[in-house]
Amino acid sequence: MGNHWEVVAQWHGKDLLVNSRPEHFNPALQEAYVQLSEQGVFLLKMNKIKNN
Numbered sequence: 001m002g003n004h005w006e007v008v009a010q011w012h013g014k015d016l017l018v019n020s021r022p023e024h025f026n027p028a029l030q031e032a033y034v035q036l037s038e039q040g041v042f043l044l045k046m047n048k049i050k051n052n
Contacts, residue, residue: 003021003022004019004020005019005021005022005025005027006018006019007019007025009034011034016034018034
């Protein structure tokens, strides 16, 4: 994958991990937009453990 930034963003109240190449990321920005495409995007479902 090479050099990249890993940024955790809030998306609909949940954490979203965003990988970005250095030329596409400016750490000085207060806000940014992420454009999601159907290709190469997946969400992992977290299972909650219930205590008996």
